[in-house]
Amino acid sequence: MSIIAAGNKPVTIVICGSGGSGVASLGELLLKLIARRGYYGILKKSFGPQIRGGESAVALRLDTKPVHAFDDRINLLIVLNWSNYARFKHEFPLPPKTSDSSTSMLTIQDSQAGAPEDELKPMADALSVASLPFMEKAQEVPQGRANILLLGFLARCLNISLKQAQNLVTQRFRNADNETQLGLATSAEIGYALAEQWPDKDLLTIPQAQDRHTDSWLATGNQLAALGALEAGVRFAAAYPITPASDALEWLAQELPKIGGHLVQAEDELAAINMVLGAGFGGVPAMTATSGPGLALMTETMGLAVASETPAVVLNVMRGGPSTGIPTKSEQADLNLALFGLHGDAPHIVLAALSIPDCHTTSAWAVQLASQYQTLAIVLSDQFLGHSMQVMQSLGKINEQARLAKPPRTSGQETAEDTAYLRYLDTATGISPMAVPGDPACIYTADGLEHKESGTPSPEADVHARQLEKRQRKLEPIRKSALWAEVSQFPDTPATDAHQPRAAIICWGSVSGAAREAAQKIAESGDPVRVIAMRLLAPFPKRHLEESLRGIDSILVVEQNHEGQFSRYLASQFPALPFATYCQPGPQILTASIIARKFNARFTQRSRQNQEDRG
Amino acid sequence: MKAKDYKSRVKPIWCPGCGHYSVLNALTKAFSQLELNPVDTVLVSGIGCSSRLPAYINTYGFHGIHGRALPLATGLKVARPELEVIALGGDGDGFSIGGNHFIHACRRNVNILYIVMDNEVYGMTKGQASPTTPELWDQSKLTPRGPEVPPFQPCAVALAAGAGFIGRAHSGDPKGLTQLICQGMDHPGFAFLHVLSQCITYCPEQQDWKSITHEIPPVTSDRALAMQNILQDDGFGKGIFYCQPRAVWPHLPGGAILTGPSSGGTDQIEEIRQQFAVHADA
Numbered sequence: 001m002s003i004i005a006a007g008n009k010p011v012t013i014v015i016c017g018s019g020g021s022g023v024a025s026l027g028e029l030l031l032k033l034i035a036r037r038g039y040y041g042i043l044k045k046s047f048g049p050q051i052r053g054g055e056s057a058v059a060l061r062l063d064t065k066p067v068h069a070f071d072d073r074i075n076l077l078i079v080l081n082w083s084n085y086a087r088f089k090h091e092f093p094l095p096p097k098t099s100d101s102s103t104s105m106l107t108i109q110d111s112q113a114g115a116p117e118d119e120l121k122p123m124a125d126a127l128s129v130a131s132l133p134f135m136e137k138a139q140e141v142p143q144g145r146a147n148i149l150l151l152g153f154l155a156r157c158l159n160i161s162l163k164q165a166q167n168l169v170t171q172r173f174r175n176a177d178n179e180t181q182l183g184l185a186t187s188a189e190i191g192y193a194l195a196e197q198w199p200d201k202d203l204l205t206i207p208q209a210q211d212r213h214t215d216s217w218l219a220t221g222n223q224l225a226a227l228g229a230l231e232a233g234v235r236f237a238a239a240y241p242i243t244p245a246s247d248a249l250e251w252l253a254q255e256l257p258k259i260g261g262h263l264v265q266a267e268d269e270l271a272a273i274n275m276v277l278g279a280g281f282g283g284v285p286a287m288t289a290t291s292g293p294g295l296a297l298m299t300e301t302m303g304l305a306v307a308s309e310t311p312a313v314v315l316n317v318m319r320g321g322p323s324t325g326i327p328t329k330s331e332q333a334d335l336n337l338a339l340f341g342l343h344g345d346a347p348h349i350v351l352a353a354l355s356i357p358d359c360h361t362t363s364a365w366a367v368q369l370a371s372q373y374q375t376l377a378i379v380l381s382d383q384f385l386g387h388s389m390q391v392m393q394s395l396g397k398i399n400e401q402a403r404l405a406k407p408p409r410t411s412g413q414e415t416a417e418d419t420a421y422l423r424y425l426d427t428a429t430g431i432s433p434m435a436v437p438g439d440p441a442c443i444y445t446a447d448g449l450e451h452k453e454s455g456t457p458s459p460e461a462d463v464h465a466r467q468l469e470k471r472q473r474k475l476e477p478i479r480k481s482a483l484w485a486e487v488s489q490f491p492d493t494p495a496t497d498a499h500q501p502r503a504a505i506i507c508w509g510s511v512s513g514a515a516r517e518a519a520q521k522i523a524e525s526g527d528p529v530r531v532i533a534m535r536l537l538a539p540f541p542k543r544h545l546e547e548s549l550r551g552i553d554s555i556l557v558v559e560q561n562h563e564g565q566f567s568r569y570l571a572s573q574f575p576a577l578p579f580a581t582y583c584q585p586g587p588q589i590l591t592a593s594i595i596a597r598k599f600n601a602r603f604t605q606r607s608r609q610n611q612e613d614r615g
Numbered sequence: 616m617k618a619k620d621y622k623s624r625v626k627p628i629w630c631p632g633c634g635h636y637s638v639l640n641a642l643t644k645a646f647s648q649l650e651l652n653p654v655d656t657v658l659v660s661g662i663g664c665s666s667r668l669p670a671y672i673n674t675y676g677f678h679g680i681h682g683r684a685l686p687l688a689t690g691l692k693v694a695r696p697e698l699e700v701i702a703l704g705g706d707g708d709g710f711s712i713g714g715n716h717f718i719h720a721c722r723r724n725v726n727i728l729y730i731v732m733d734n735e736v737y738g739m740t741k742g743q744a745s746p747t748t749p750e751l752w753d754q755s756k757l758t759p760r761g762p763e764v765p766p767f768q769p770c771a772v773a774l775a776a777g778a779g780f781i782g783r784a785h786s787g788d789p790k791g792l793t794q795l796i797c798q799g800m801d802h803p804g805f806a807f808l809h810v811l812s813q814c815i816t817y818c819p820e821q822q823d824w825k826s827i828t829h830e831i832p833p834v835t836s837d838r839a840l841a842m843q844n845i846l847q848d849d850g851f852g853k854g855i856f857y858c859q860p861r862a863v864w865p866h867l868p869g870g871a872i873l874t875g876p877s878s879g880g881t882d883q884i885e886e887i888r889q890q891f892a893v894h895a896d897a
Contacts, residue, residue, distance in 0.1 A: 216893045259883045279695075394892065445677065
């Protein structure tokens with residue numbers, strides 16, 4: 001029996017840790033190890049609420065081609081502690097007793113793992129669990145570590161040499177003293193030997209990567225969102241810590257000074273977003289990163305960014321809500337707030353990152369748009385994208401830097417009266433030339449009060465109507481951008497007219513990877529499917545979406561929240577469009593299998609019927 | 616430039632007799648004395664009567680939202696350290712809704728001057744008690760028995776929070792006010808200037824301030840002595856309570872300053888990108 005079906009299916013390994021067993025760093029090391037061997041993979045880290053010593057788990061999915069999502073199937077489950085596993089039983093469920101996968105999932109428990117809770121016992125009993133002494137062996141080694149022992153063990157299972165695993169560990173802990181280095185190397189060696197004795201060790205072997213890529217990257221979505229922003233010109237960031245956005249800010253704090261930039265840790269989110277506006281007003285592209293509760297605090301100032309036409313970028317890494325909700329788990333539930341949270345008529349830009357590498361693209365685009373259109377751009381990411389780490393092909397550089405439309409140069413001798421600089425001039429495009437302090441003869445006061453073209457406050461109806469219209473009109477061209485979505489088709493062979501998809505999945509943000517994988521599954525059983533993964537959420541790209549829905553009569557919208565926030569938004573844009581919705585809140589992962597099942601339950605029969613009718 | 620050249624053509628919305636006119640005049644006089652280039656000067660304010668001031672001065676300005684002048688000014692100054700940045704607003708803006716920012720701006724010590732025009736009342740919303748309103752001031756329908764809590768002590772809080780320059784002036788003493796503005800602007804780091812600026816519309820009794828304001832003991836760099844002077848003062852003493860420069864934030868390594876979006880060569884960006892590269896096994 002092989003765990004890996006023919007046809008290069010990906011392999012999923014889940015490790016549930018106990019306090020201090022270091023599974024998170026094990027996951028990272030393992031991902032790096034397989035990246036060095038030319039494989040692709042994705043690593044999801046799951047934590048409980050405790051800061052230290054609580055339960056943590058990692059899921060690692062490896063493949064010979066880029067992998068963006070997780071599916072239901074687990075090939076190898078390692079449980080270091082059953083009571084900690086119980087906290088993850090919904091995220092990484094044991095297969096039901098009767099399913100095929102209950103016989104094909106390899107399960108190993110640590111010999112000190114205790115017993116599964118009563119509720120899990122029947123499933124666990126069906127699994128023929130191997131019991132191995134990881135913790136015990138690690139304790140026997142001076143300076144030994146169980147996670148490094150497991151790295152050695154898993155290296156053997158994945159056909160990676162002990163030497164390669166040890167090299168990686170040596171590099172990772174290069175600053176450790178000799179005794180520790182020795183303890184780590186010995187741990188890896190013992191783990192490797194333990195695997196040699198395990199009868200099922202060869203069942204996990206993944207196929208050789210065909211094209212060994214030599215230029216791969218390993219990064220999280222938060223890191224890439226920060227990098228994209230920096231490459232697009234961000235030189236100032238303001239930060240208030242919040243899970244799961246803090247590490248994007250920490251990365252910026254470290255990297256910005258290298259290029260003459262700066263990060264300020266603010267006293268709260270209200271300060272952070274106002275600092276961003278201050279820098280933006282000064283002509284320096286600026287951003288902050290936050291999550292739901294912080295975004296809520298920032299909304300008043302986001303209205304100021306719109307009214308004063310000041311560029312500002314907010315990366316919102318979503319977590320379970322409302323209120324404190326589930327800070328360490330993913331959900332796509334801040335869409336309503338991002339779209340509608342501003343007071344007054346406040347048109348602004350809302351984008352969603354579609355994958356970990358796409359955090360780079362989308363965040364850079366947000367920086368460019370915020371400057372070009374002198375307004376607020378919100379990027380919606382989430383805990384899954386932000387914290388998960390992925391092996392990917394190296395990303396291309398962002399070539400387009402943020403640019404402000406500045407007023408024409410003057411000699412510097414003129415007074416403001418001479419040039420009659422109008423900061424909020426209603427131009428044909430609606431974009432007014434923006435001077436920044438230091439520019440001669442363009443002095444003005446930015447204002448959140450409604451204002452005339454000069455910036456002077458005015459409560460007059462015609463002034464208000466005109467400025468409202470101008471601020472809305474200036475964003476219109478964004479709707480036409482080619483970056484509005486990633487549209488893909490399954491099967492991906494060029495479809496003849498007769499085989500154009502009649503079904504589509506519409507999604508946004510991080511579920512796009514799973515949606516594409518679902519479409520692949522659906523297409524394998526006969527029906528071609530189009531996936532429209534929306535990156536531009538506001539202003540709404542109505543024409544583009546209409547175009548890509550041509551010929552489609554079955555639409556499933558999928559998103560990871562309880563109320564179907566995007567579905568409602570879509571219905572408001574297209575009141576006559578028939579579509580079905582599958583929404584599921586976090587933290588349970590919205591997988592390809594779930595999406596495919598929901599799709600098939602809803603459409604496949606009807607679609608087959610239609611085809612027969614046509615035949 | 617003469618003082619009057621720093622005034623814009625926008626007409627103030629303030630009531631006749633408002634103390635803020637004097638602050639506006641004193642600012643333009645101070646700018647003229649310091650020969651500030653209006654193009655490189657920015658006034659940042661919050662919301663309230665006094666926060667309208669930036670539009671009345673012919674420099675760059677940002678009239679932001681209620682309570683947030685300090686963080687906005689901080690972001691601007693850190694991003695563009697070569698600019699002269701002044702934050703200003705009222706007592707409600709600075710000590711109530713913006714109180715947290717006040718504390719942390721004192722701590723952070725970014726090189727800006729913060730002027731609070733304190734009239735002990737919310738004027739723009741028609742006369743409610745502010746954090747500095749006397750405990751038994753019962754003229755507001757919102758607090759018919761008075762605020763019933765002791766007034767906020769801005770100078771004591773500023774000192775406790777770490778401000779390196781703390782002064783108080785009175786709008787009825789334009790000469791002293793102008794001088795303190797100049798001194799506050801010269802101070803390296805965060806300077807807090809508490810200006811008693813009367814609102815005779817809602818608090819006509821403040822017309823008496825002219826007769827009750829008085830001099831204070833000489834400026835000190837001794838923090839304990841300064842605290843003693845502040846606490847012993849009746850709230851109407853004018854002058855500099857404390858002046859002791861300390862390291863200005865941010866402490867940028869090697870004197871590097873932010874020069875805008877074009878800063879940072881492609882080489883450095885490439886180096887930053889390289890941290891994500893995985894080097895394949897040989």
